[in-house]
Amino acid sequence: MNKKLGLIIGSMVGATVLGFGVYHSSADAKDTKLNTDSIQQMVSEQYPGTITELELDKEGTKKVYEVEVRDGDTETDLKLDADTGEVLKEKSEVIDADDDFDDNEKENTVAKTDDLISEKKATDIAKKEFDGEVREVELDEDDGRAVYELELVKDKKEADFDIDAVTGEILEMDIDTEDDDD
Template sequence: MKKKLGIVLGCVVAAGFLGLGVFHTSASPSEPSLTINEVRDIVKKQYPGKITELEQETEFNRAIYEVEIANDKKEYDLKVDGNSGEILDIKEKPSKNSSTSAKDKKETENKRNKSNDSKENNELNNNNESKKSTHSNEQLNISEKETAISGKEAKKIALDAFEGTVSDFDLDEDDGRLIYEIEIENGEKEAEIEVDAYTGEVIVIDYD
């Protein structure tokens, strides 16, 4: 009798552990307890430089933030725990002096544009007009879809994440997901922020 009772109890305990494992496996990842601004402050205190990108991701049902930061000498790719603020991973590489190379590219492009003849310029203008028309039609189709977050609310969310003046505002679709793309200027600083049009979640902050 005792042997049978022991077998029954063992089966019940095993079933309980199995159910708990299934629950944890199927559970959806929780939202991070740390906001983007809090993560930005944590990173700035530990790594001097300019944050060029800050994005929320999920790895193995764990909320993390991926951060890119650069200074004159080095660049860092960080992974930060969305709940504890712990630095989970860091990759270090030499700085590419992107600002200098970007200026050189712009100067080269300007010289090439000046050397183009009037026919090439007309063709470029026609192509640009065609692209603008296509983009406008796409925007009309996107604007017909319903969003839970209004444009005004999206701007407020973006300004809470980065103070300044909204210089550009756009509603776009990415893999069936409607997002607000908002550009904000604050003096010499700029940021491009993506806000989910349904949840109001700040998806990406790209600093310039």
């Protein structure tokens, strides 16, 4: 009886600690001085190209925006302070179209191309769970398995999916709400 009571109490304490840690580790846009619109404008003024990713994240006690900008064959990854907009980290690299082609060839060796579901089918599977606009679809290889990675957006929500490219099974689904009210 004492073992059961100890196990129950231990489980409750563990769940409470875990929940408290998750609560304090999530980045929330309403607690920042700059919202995503402000960051987009700042980045667009300083870096030519198209913003392909913009995400609020938390590093320790500091909140940062991670931004990816593509301009032709150059990709720039930025990390900006969410309160000041100061660029904390900048990394640019040239994207070689031949390298992308080689990566796709390697991915297709995991499963025969004929065995893969179509990109449209993967998109339809994701849209059954989250009816949003498709922002990005990528065929990738994860642990020897061909996977479609999809990003969909609607209103202030963003959904990321990993879908098995052979079976169509949803391997991972993550839906985030972006609150950029100031």
